[in-house]
Amino acid sequence: MANQLSKKSFHISLQPAQAWTAILGLALFTAVCILGHAGAILRFAFPAASFIVGAFLYQKYPIIYISFTWWIWFITPWIRRLVDIQSGWVDPSPILLAPPLVTLVTLASFLRYLPQTYYQGGLPFILSFLGVSYAFLIGLIKASPTAAIVACLNWLTPIVFGFHLFINWRTYPQLKQTIQRTFLWGALVTGSYGVWQYLVAPEWDKFWIVNTGAVAFGTPEPLGIRVFSTMNSPQPFAVVMMAGLLLLFNGKGTLRFIAAAVGYLSLLLSSARAVWLGWLVAVFILTSSLKAKLQMRLIMTLLVILIVVVPLANIEPFSSVIAPRIESLSNADDDVSYNARSERYETYLGLALTQIVGGGLGGNTALGPDIDSGVLDIFYSFGWLGTLPYLGGIILLIFSLLQYGEVRFDSFMSAARAISIGVFAQIGFNGATAGVFGIVFWGFLGIAVAAHKYYSQQKNTALKN
Numbered sequence: 001m002a003n004q005l006s007k008k009s010f011h012i013s014l015q016p017a018q019a020w021t022a023i024l025g026l027a028l029f030t031a032v033c034i035l036g037h038a039g040a041i042l043r044f045a046f047p048a049a050s051f052i053v054g055a056f057l058y059q060k061y062p063i064i065y066i067s068f069t070w071w072i073w074f075i076t077p078w079i080r081r082l083v084d085i086q087s088g089w090v091d092p093s094p095i096l097l098a099p100p101l102v103t104l105v106t107l108a109s110f111l112r113y114l115p116q117t118y119y120q121g122g123l124p125f126i127l128s129f130l131g132v133s134y135a136f137l138i139g140l141i142k143a144s145p146t147a148a149i150v151a152c153l154n155w156l157t158p159i160v161f162g163f164h165l166f167i168n169w170r171t172y173p174q175l176k177q178t179i180q181r182t183f184l185w186g187a188l189v190t191g192s193y194g195v196w197q198y199l200v201a202p203e204w205d206k207f208w209i210v211n212t213g214a215v216a217f218g219t220p221e222p223l224g225i226r227v228f229s230t231m232n233s234p235q236p237f238a239v240v241m242m243a244g245l246l247l248l249f250n251g252k253g254t255l256r257f258i259a260a261a262v263g264y265l266s267l268l269l270s271s272a273r274a275v276w277l278g279w280l281v282a283v284f285i286l287t288s289s290l291k292a293k294l295q296m297r298l299i300m301t302l303l304v305i306l307i308v309v310v311p312l313a314n315i316e317p318f319s320s321v322i323a324p325r326i327e328s329l330s331n332a333d334d335d336v337s338y339n340a341r342s343e344r345y346e347t348y349l350g351l352a353l354t355q356i357v358g359g360g361l362g363g364n365t366a367l368g369p370d371i372d373s374g375v376l377d378i379f380y381s382f383g384w385l386g387t388l389p390y391l392g393g394i395i396l397l398i399f400s401l402l403q404y405g406e407v408r409f410d411s412f413m414s415a416a417r418a419i420s421i422g423v424f425a426q427i428g429f430n431g432a433t434a435g436v437f438g439i440v441f442w443g444f445l446g447i448a449v450a451a452h453k454y455y456s457q458q459k460n461t462a463l464k465n
Contacts, residue, residue, distance in 0.1 A: 019061040022053045023068060030079060039083035043090065046079065047098040054102035063174050065105075067182045069161065073099045073439055074186055074240065078193075078230035081204040089211045092150070096232075100153035103439065106164035107156075113167045121449065124393035124400070125163040131390025132156045132361070135382040139360030147362030151381075155361060158438030162446030169450035169457075176412050179447060184251055187244030188259035190237065194229035194266030199317070201225055223317045227269040235372070236436035238272035239426075242279045243419045243440050246286065249298050250411045257304065264309040268322045274429035282422025289407045289414045298411075344373065352376045358383025374427035374434075394433065397445050398424065404448070406455045413451040416444040 014020045026049050033042050050072055057065035080095040110129065118126065132155045139148030165175060197205055199222060206220035217233065218226035231237040245263050248256045267275070283302075287295055314323075352375070359380050378387055398421060407414035423441040426432045433441055 016061060016064075019057060019064045022056055023064075026050065026053050034079075034082050034086070037086055040087035042079070042083050043087075043094045046076075046095050047101050050076075050098040051101040051105070054105050058105045058108070062168065063171065063178050066165070066175060067178050069099075069102050070179075070182050070186065070439075070443075072102045073436060074190060075230050077232040078204075081208045084211070085204040085207045089207075091211070097150075097153070099439075100157045103157035103161050104153065106160045109164040109167055110160045117163075117167060121400075121453065122163065122166065124396040125159060125166065127389040127393030127396070128159050129156070129163075129393075131382055131386045131388075131393070132159065134386040134389070135358055135361045137360075138358050138383070138386070139362045139381070142360045143363035148360060149362075151361035154435045154438065155433075158434065158442035161439060162442030165443060165446030166449045166453070169453035172447075172450050172454035175447060175450065180247055180250065180412060183244040183247045184256060184259055187241060187248060187263040188255070190229045190231075191241060191244075191259060191262035191264075191266045194227040194237065194241075194269060195262050197229060198223065198225055198227050198266075198269050223321075226271050227266050229266060229270075231436065234270040234272045235275060235430055238267055238270040238275035239278070239423060239430075239437050239440050241267045241270070242275050242282070242422065243444065246279070246282055246415050246419050246422075247412070249286070249301050250415055260305045261309060264305065265318065268309075268325075269318065271321070271325045273325065274426045278422040278426045281425045282418040285421055286414055286418035289417070290411060291408050294409075294411050294414075345376070348376050348380070352379040355380050355383040356385060358386050372430055374430060374432045374437075377431055378433075394424070397449065400452075401445070401448055404452045406452060410451060410455075413448055416448040416451070420444040420448060 029049065030042060030046060033039055033045075054065065054068060054072070057068055076096060076098045080093045083095060084090065084093065110125075113122070114126070132152065135155070136148055136152040139151060168175065196202075201220060201222045201224070205225065205228075209217045209220040209225070214233070216226065217228065218224050226234050227237065228234045229237045229241075231240065241263055245260060245267065248260050248263070267279075287298060290298065361381055363381065378390065382390055401417045401420065404413070404417070407417055420441055423432050423437060423444075426437075431437055
């Protein structure tokens with residue numbers, strides 16, 4: 001009987017067979033190339049194969065497609081590093097096109113449902129889409145076509161992904177379950193790797209730090225790395241972990257506490273203070289929106305997590321890195337990063353705000369190579385002509401989120417709303433609406449709006465009956 005149950009569980013976990021055959025085929029092909037020291041093949045084969053698998057899942061297995069898309073965003077930078085250490089440093093790497101290409105598949109949903117969704121709550125997505133399209137056209141004129149196209153992929157694909165989740169509101173319960181499970185395992189895997197990365201400093205990660213020359217990544221040695229786990233840098237990793245940890249409040253089972261332990265520890269080791277503040281904003285919004293019973297459950301969960309995480313964060317070799325970074329939140333005068341950001345705003349804010357037409361996507365070189373402010377980037381690249389519809393759509397969506405009453409009884413929907421607002425709260429410090437940040441921001445915006453649409457339809461159906 002135990003053997004039968006084991007087989008049944010195995011078959012359930014790998015169903016539907018066609019979807020898992022495609023996913024495992026991609027994973028096996030990638031592993032064979034890397035283990036066979038033929039990683040150079042993956043530079044173009046991996047994004048192409050990922051796109052094909054994504055398109056297949058989108059057509060045949062749309063729920064699995066959502067999880068596949070998130071995982072491609074989670075692990076592609078790590079695959080790039082494995083390839084680079086074998087086959088030589090290439091920058092920019094074509095491998096990094098895999099996440100936006102897989103996400104770009106949802107453009108089909110946007111184009112297909114565009115006319116009818118104008119009257120069904122899709123106007124904010126359309127406005128932001130038009131803002132990006134405008135900045136892309138300006139970028140084609142003022143910047144190189146390649147730079148404009150790559151930048152457009154990072155700005156546009158999060159919007160259409162969020163729209164795709166919104167337009168599939170009828171499957172909200174399945175989407176909710178899939179996203180919850182994806183981020184549980186995402187927090188566990190990337191969090192565990194982040195702690196291991198800090199303690200061991202794998203060769204491919206050291207190779208990455210040396211070749212990027214990024215001082216902000218720490219030193220390429222054990223106990224010296226500022227954790228970025230399977231992603232490209234600490235901030236994108238931290239925002240993914242932030243989302244995963246907030247969703248863990250809604251989870252069940254002991255596995256979420258293990259995921260939370262490694263997740264919070266790796267988040268602290270990332271030293272991503274802007275994301276820490278975004279997490280605080282999100283927790284406040286999440287706690288204040290729930291019913292008393294759900295608030296108490298959230299608080300109890302948070303206390304258990306603190307009991308696990310605080311001792312870990314206060315022992316060596318972790319405390320010497322975490323404690324000074326936390327203390328710097330209350331003493332910014334001597335903080336190098338804070339002062340650099342302040343100087344950047346003093347230098348470039350006037351230039352960005354005087355852009356009417358804008359520099360276009362891929363044409364923000366006047367702001368310098370290390371711009372990490374969404375405010376500066378949007379105003380300079382989009383100009384006022386593109387910024388107004390782009391930010392207008394975002395503000396309309398956030399305003400709508402604040403009106404939803406369903407968050408009081410659906411803790412997942414409440415967490416999704418809190419995540420999107422917590423990410424957007426970082427726009428002055430990070431590019432909060434594009435790239436990895438964007439996929440988290442727009443993805444949870446989309447699922448929160450989908451939840452509202454689903455419950456509204458349920459209510460209307462009940463009234464008719």
